[in-house]
Amino acid sequence: MSNPAPDFLVLEHIRKEFGSFVALKDVSLAVRPGELLCFLGPSGCGKTTLLRIIAGLEVQSAGRIVQAGRDISLLPPMKRDYGIVFQSYALFPNLSVADNVAYGLVNRRVARAKREARVAELLALVGMPDSGPKFPAQLSGGQQQRVAIARALATSPGLMLLDEPLSALDARVRVRLRGEIRGLQQRLGITTILVTHDQEEALSMADRIVVMNHGAIDQIGSPSEVYRNPATPFVADFVGKTNLLPAERADATGIVVGGQRFQCEMDAGLAGSARLRAFFRPEDVRVRGVNGATPNSAAATVEKVEFLGAYSRLTVRVDGIAQPLFADLSVNDLEDFRVKPGDALRVAVPAERIRVFEAPAA
């Protein structure tokens, strides 16, 4: 090829319809070699459909897929090059763990000794060196998921597809496996796509996150970009906890929320819109050391103090704003700064922490 693209997998204008329902509208994206890309979105956003299209388990209604320079748009799954892990693990119940892992090796005329060595290597890789003779039903959910990963890796595919791999596991195992999968992926340098509806999972594992909503991509970016600079109100609301308030434009550097002016940074593109929405994170709301002279501050009343472990979340009412605001306070802060429901205090939001979006048409 004269102009080699650095991207490993390229999706161009993928569209998918089921009857009259449009599951994906014109999705384009590129996956870089060796990265872990995460499709994040609520159920029904099209993320799983997109993954199944990449796997050849669904056919796109229009669009093109290129993997490693090869057009795979219409290749049947058996002609594509990927390993896949499903939420249900899909381990063959009647085969031992070793036979499951060796499943893709058997018909590739790999010598038995070599095959057994490869199985042992893979089981060691996923941290289950002695489980070969066991059956899937004798393993815990987390162990089954590791076997499924080993099976998918056995044939050394160029691309790894993980479809909600951790959703069926309980919380503790999920957190541990996140780190393990990510570590394994980085060690092997295998290009990976992970589908999830769990924003924490996406933030902690991904190199880049594709946030999807209603069959379209809202934002593609690194976890911190998506968290810190959400491109749309949907992303702001879906990723992390947020305060999203109706606002009006005051001037080029400020907005009015509930009759109060707040200083903020605003995109030039919003100059024409009067009705806006302001967004800021609960952890960006300051309650300590705030007085009448603090810029961007307002008087408020504490409504509720919710203990959440490492931090506590205050629900406060600001005069003139109908909607309650959330403010997060670390445990230590809370101990120094004792508040209880009914207390009056002042809250402030730094100007650079407020993002402004156009309000949706009513």
Add this chain to the structure above:
Amino acid sequence: MSAARDPAYSSVAPGQPQLFGRVYQPRLGVHWSDRIAHAILVAAGVALAIFLLAPMAMILAKSAQDRAGEFVGLANFAEYFRTPALARSIWNSVWVSALVTAITIPLAFTFAYGLTRSCMRHKALLRNIALVPILAPSLLAAISFIFWFGNQGLLKPLMGETQIYGAPGIVVSLVFATFPHALMILVTALSLTDARLYEAADALGTRAARKFWTITIPGAKYGLISAAMVVFTYSLSDFGIPKVIGGNFNMLATDIFKLVIGQQDFAKGAVVAIILLVPVAVTYVVDGWVHKRQSALLSARSVPYVPRPSRGYDRTMAAYCWLTGLAMLAVLGMAAYASFVKLWPYNFSLSLDHYRMGIVEAGIFEAYVNSVTMAVWCASLGAVFIFLTAYLLEKTRGLDAWRPFVRLLAVLPMGVPGMVLGLGYIFFFVQEANPLHALYGSMAILVICTTVHYYTSSHLTAVTALKQIDDEFEAVSASLRVAFWRTFFRVTVPVCLPAFLEISRYLFVNAMTTVSAVMFLYSPKTVVASVAIVNLDEAGDIGAAAAMATLIVATSALVCGVYFILQVWLDRRTQAWRQS
């Protein structure tokens, strides 16, 4: 190896290619291994079309032809309804079937209630006793009732002036024969109810009668409808019972036989077949609707009901169930006993005469051998065909336009009475121009017809088992580039083996006991045991008929035992990976 240049897998340009204003849906290339799956699926569909659709179409055609084969429209129907003796059979069939339904359903419901909602002992034993009639050809009940209440019956004095021959005998025999079918459906329906509903009712202080009418009956409603449909259809289409004990009482199924075999009036036989098809088709549609409703009631999270001991109530239920069970054993036992009685009613000493002289020396032991041969073929090849087709339908991809057609053909046989199917087969295969004419009179046609006759239940058993397997197995295999048959043999078949054995057992037992479908299709060389019973009874040799019926029951029971042992062995062998 660049598949990008492979013309079979050319790509779609971005944007939406349009054809005649409609968005063109691209299709994936098909891997050669999938083409094999498609080829088998096409062949299976074609086979079902030949052995189900074509014969049914022939019945339609024949009903509109005169004896010379000229098209006469509805003239045959008009003539049929002008013949009072024939038209009366419709009414006979309907009221007898309705009466049987009205008797069987409450009896079976109470029995099922005892099994599921009481703490009586020996439930498994009682259940198995109640299911015994399934192992026998339906006409065994008719033979037994003749020995109990017939002209020379043991309890004839109790009958007074009433004759067992005719409607009374038909009704009681059908109740016996349909009881286990209703029982199985009702037991399932009663086990489905969520225990939490009763807990909620108890918490509200609801009285027992109110709980019964507001929770139990609504919960079992679809089961009741379904069971009623099955009993009604069974009664309407059964041939053996009215043939043996019906006397001069005519019903639709016996009319078809008389018209076709006795009078060689194929056109009118076809007319009766279509008339018989109508109510059966109606119940079939209703039943399909009910099943859809019922599966919606099922929730994975419902809690099974566990009955609590209650002395008086448990004893009452036990008394009822034992009484019913003993009555069933009395019917079954009478046929067995009579088969050993030297000369009814004059010499009650026991001997093997009916077996030795009536069957072996009379040269009809061959019929028994034929039955077993046929049952073995159905249970092996038939079961494999059904399971493989169900697998290809459920688990492979592509061929989207063809699949619904094959699915339809798989569930259609349940709506076709055996007599009608058999009649369609003669019409279709008797024609010498038919390239498949060679099948006529062969063992193969009996095997095929019986497999098709009992296709639907077997198919549904296979589909249920296949649906329980993770849907992603095939996707995982494809991603590992393993052809579908490898996964089929290495995973699907081992996992579904219990269901396959169940299908195989079901086909074996039904092939042993069926009368209706094969009644038209046997040749002198392929007489089967159940047909031999009809012929023996017609010749007045009812002792030998009882002996043959007993042989069938014994064989079915033995084979069920073998399958049971096989299942236990399999469970043990596969326990390591089946535990949840």
